[in-house]
Amino acid sequence: MKYSNKVDWCSCNQGWIEIKKNSRNGQLFFKCSECMAEFNLYEDINRLARDITRDENPLDPSNIEIIKHEYYKLIIKEWENKYLIRNDNKVIKKWNDEKREFERI
Numbered sequence: 708m709k710y711s712n713k714v715d716w717c718s719c720n721q722g723w724i725e726i727k728k729n730s731r732n733g734q735l736f737f738k739c740s741e742c743m744a745e746f747n748l749y750e751d752i753n754r755l756a757r758d759i760t761r762d763e764n765p766l767d768p769s770n771i772e773i774i775k776h777e778y779y780k781l782i783i784k785e786w787e788n789k790y791l792i793r794n795d796n797k798v799i800k801k802w803n804d805e806k807r808e809f810e811r812i
Contacts, residue, residue: 710740712773714781716791716800716809717742718753726778727765735768735776749781753811 713723714737722741729736737746745761746752773779780795789802791809800809 711782712767712778713740713783714749714778714793715752715783717744719744720808724752726768726773726782727762728768728772729762730764730766731762735772735778736762736765738762738765749778 710723710725712726714726715724716722717724717739719739719742722739724737724739724744724746727736727738728734737749737752738744770779773782780793782794783791783799784794785792789804790798791800792798798812801812802808803810
């Protein structure tokens with residue numbers, strides 16, 4: 708399934724931030740599906756300072772790797788009534804029709 712490991716909507720307003728695996732060292736990180744911004748930590752997502760693409764061929768991590776790193780709870784399970792809801796049932800963003808973008812809650 709495309710974007711099955713999405714954890715947030717990127718501030719570029721074009722793509723999903725997904726959990727990825729570095730093809731060289733096996734480290735898990737977060738990467739935008741469109742602008743290719745990369746983040747080492749979940750807390751760094753959508754901050755103004757973004758890393759440039761370091762791994763042009765990242766891999767999709769296995770479910771076991773995601774659970775091992777405790778990232779499963781961060782994955783967005785649904786977009787319902789204009790809200791992004793994670794697997795841990797935390798609502799992280801709401802769609803703003805006027806601005807046409809997601810806003811942090």
